[in-house]
Amino acid sequence: MSILDRAQQMFVNGKWQASNGAEMQAVDPSTGESFVTLRGASAEDVQQAAEASAAAFVTWGKTPSTLRAQYLRGFAKGLQDRAPELIDLLMRNNGKPKFEAEICLGDAVASFEYYATLADELDAKQDQQVHHAGGEHRGYVRHEPLGPVGMIVPWNFPLMTAAWKIAPALAAGCTVVLKTSEITPLTEFVLAEIAQDIDLPAGVLNILTGGAEAGIAMSAAPQFRKISFTGSNMTGGKVMSAVSDRCLPVALELGGKSPIIVTADADIAQAVELVSMGIFFNAGQACSATSRLIVDKSIEGDLIDALAAAAKGLNVGSPYNEASEMGPITSAQQFQKVKQYLAGARDDGLDCVAGGNARDNEPGFFVEPTIFRNVPHNNTIWREEVFGPVLATTTVSSEAEAIAVANDTHYGLVGAVVSREWDDGKRIADQLVAGQIFVNSPQVVYPDSAWGGFKSSGIGRELGPWGLSGYQGVKHILSPVAA
Structure with missing residues (x-):
């Protein structure tokens, strides 16, 4: 089934569901005409997705990293297998010439493949020992997933920016709720179809779309332990303000005048x-x-x-x-x-x-x-x-x-x-x-470079090992040497 023909336009807890928010139009910018009508997520829909991600994290966060790597490679292959459909969607909804659409898709594939390689090694690197000065104690360092993450991606490079966020988060052991842009809502839903094809556990990846109502609900959902946002400085400031009361970690990839x-x-x-x-x-x-x-x-x-x-x-x-x-x-x-x-x-x-x-x-x-x-x-x-x-x-x-x-x-x-x-x-x-x-x-x-800015261009880095570490917390375990 083409993503354009799907009546249910929200992927939550491993299933396609009808969303309850405002009606939206996907427009071909080369003609100015709408080519599909869909509904965005309501605040209740977002909350349902957040709860699903929190429930799934209990198991996914403990899944062997080598198995998580296999799922990531499944996403990479699924994207490659769907290349004609995805390229057409990027051309039709974004207005990208074919060569630009191919670059966007290739970047998404490379991101999943790269983080699969990093995930392969994560468990083997746990419990690295630290010999503290003085010799009476020793420490062990673990890098553990932060938990459920809310993600908001922009309309200019929708599939690519989604991969930049989803791949390292899943590699780290986090679960994800991704909100696509209401302007370009379609390509990321292919990732939901791939999740079904590779039998990704229910709730690990949830995808919905919508405008301001959904974005506000994403920032407010108490289940999330981090919000990752790419977009304008104006909206990024609102996201940062919305999570400030909870002192929640936030990653912001914002504007530039380069x-x-x-x-x-x-x-x-x-x-x-x-x-x-x-x-x-x-x-x-x-x-x-x-x-x-x-x-x-x-x-x-x-x-x-x-x-x-x-x-x-x-x-x-x-x-x-x-x-x-x-x-x-x-x-x-x-x-x-x-x-x-x-x-x-x-x-x-x-x-x-x-x-x-x-x-x-x-x-x-x-x-x-x-x-x-x-x-x-x-x-x-x-x-x-x-x-x-x-x-x-x-x-x-x-x-x-x-x-x-x-x-x-x-x-x-x-x-x-x-x-x-x-x-x-x-x-x-x-x-x-x-x-x-x-x-x-x-x-x-x-994918192994660093992406992010100084000053008002954002907080944090995507891609490379820095992108992975953004979804991990550092745990230090200390004990006497004789223990």
Whole structure:
């Protein structure tokens, strides 16, 4: 059965159930038309899922880690087996061109495979001995699962971000309730079908969707021992506030206004490629989008001319057009926000050298790849996260100035450097205040890397061993040496 044809749209305690919340529409952003109607979860639905996860944790938390690893490999295989359906869903509901949908799926598969490998070793590493100074006592260290976890994922990379959270949590021995975005509610439900196929114990993974009502209920459910959220700073702040009374651990992966520095000796062709990919991939709808270009003034003219030509030549269109290199904005709401930023830039008299317009005369939510040149550093386009294909540029006269301008933001998720010499790029990278720096590289994110930010870009890290440790608590057992 296709996920689009499923009448019951909530997966709780190993079973599909009807949800009781508000009606929702899944929309194709390339046409603006709805293609499926479903219901989100009510507060009561969320509570039921939280209780199921708490009951399942009693057993799942004690399941041998090697067995948990087998389940994770089952998820990886299940995703691969369903690749055509998932790619189509990502194209249809997110508006991703096929190559972007394939990247998203491949990343999800790799995440489950990676954490399966880590899970294989967890039990063998328990009870590591600590020899305390003085010699009268010895300690043993255990890494144990935190418990049931509530997870809220965004609409821009739904399947990928779900895998980044679910895989390490299940590997650690936690149970999960995942809320999908009401904008892109569908792809993660395939994980529920896979859970059934591989006979994952009931209640270990629960998946539902919904809007504000479900999100508020997720933050309030007393069964959860951690909340993991990816999304906007505004909503992340509300999640953090909601759990503060219980002093509950929270992981937040939030926004960014990331810089890309191009040095005086950089190769222009390479810089054009990396700058373009950094801002126009996924139509700029990425927390990691390098939306601030900081370029040495000695090459600014040549680089801007080449970038403008590249932006104007980018093929923007339906993901089902094989020639499309950039798809639409994913939702009508976000489309309107990007249009407001463009209108503000026009009102401010910014120098637009490419794009600058929404395609209001055609169906769907399309925005032209846009570049604003020499943007004042106090301008909204320079300071705020647009979450669209909009690049702001500025010039600098020195490396020190470039670093100072790059760090002049309350965000700190990503940074990028384009420089002919690796040593120069590395020196700059060392001084950028951000969680992930790309030097002469596109934004390739491996499952064994670390992902997360400094300052207002979030709390905690996903991926790598750091992602796993975020779902574990450390227990220290002490006894006399003679014991």
